Amino acid sequence: MYEEPKKFGDSIDNQMAKLVDQAINKPMKTETLTKLEEQYLVPENCKRLQVPKVNKEIWRGFKSKKQRDPDLALQNVQKCMTTTLLMVVKSLNVMKSGGDMNEVKNTTKDMFKMLTHGIYTSNRKRKQLITPGISSKYRRVTEVDTPVTEYLFGDNLDTKLEDLEKEDRRTNKLSFNDSFLEERRVEKRPGPPWQKPPYFQPKHAKTSGQVHGQKGNKNKKMKAGFHNKDKR
Structure with a gap:
């Protein structure tokens, strides 16, 4: 399939470019994420700036974790998007009211953190969704934690x-x-019992002596019987 060469914009500062690559491949710490979400709250008169919940009637119908997990993953991505949009709205509100631009500067940094975390989260979920359909040949080189480049599973x-x-x-x-x-x-170790040579009891054993003794007595009686016949 023919693909047209992708067009790129002007280069940015090298350190900034490196920071972007690192941030997209690394999740934000949980405590940092929680702090940002608590810092940027939904305005009372703009309640649509939040992740919509699944209707209770429908959610109760999802009996298994397998049914709920896909939506929960998308909710996490949407949470990043709505929190970032709250930051944008706050910055625009400061600029509109002629407020402190340093506040806008700090908010922009928080936007960067939240957006890169959202990209990381969505990339990871895409890998999880794609992996079951990947050819077994490539399973070993398409782990969920594989760093993203221009391609989802690296180069x-x-x-x-x-x-x-x-x-x-x-x-x-x-x-x-x-x-x-x-x-x-x-x-070389001895083999199992069934491979051992047959066991012969020594002649001096009691059992052997008893057997031979019995045979000997029987023979003597038979010989005595023959002698008695001759005498008759």
């Missing part, structure tokens, strides 16, 4: 997969050599 997946396969072959070869050498070092 050069084929190269990463090839490197993993080479490492697997190397590991399997080492494992085979180790097991082969180990077999040569192990002393």
Whole structure:
């Protein structure tokens, strides 16, 4: 499929560009996120600036966690969006009323934090939704925590997969050599009981003596019987 080359704008400060890359691939700390959400509250006369809840009648019908999780994930993304919009509205309100521009400066920094966190959250959710449909061949190189580049699962997946396969072959070869050498070092051990030679009891055993003794007495009686016949 043909793709037209994407157009880009003017470059920004290198440190700022690096900061953006890092922020998009790293979640905000929970305490920082909570603090920002508590700092920027929904205005009393602008209640639409909040995440809409699912109607109770419908929500009660979601019996399993599997049914609720997708919407909860989207609610988290929307929460980032609405909080950021609250910051924008606050800044615009300050500028409109001729307020302190330093306040706008600080709010803009908070916008950056909230927006990058929202992008991180949405990217992570996209990976979770896509992963079940990914070919098993690429599962090992498409982890949810894989850093995002221009592509959701990073660059050069084929190269990463090839490197993993080479490492697997190397590991399997080492494992085979180790097991082969180990077999040569192990002393020969006796086999299971059914492979042992038959057990012969010694002649001096009581059981043996009793058996032979009984046979001997029987033979003597038989010989005596023959002698008695001759005498008759």
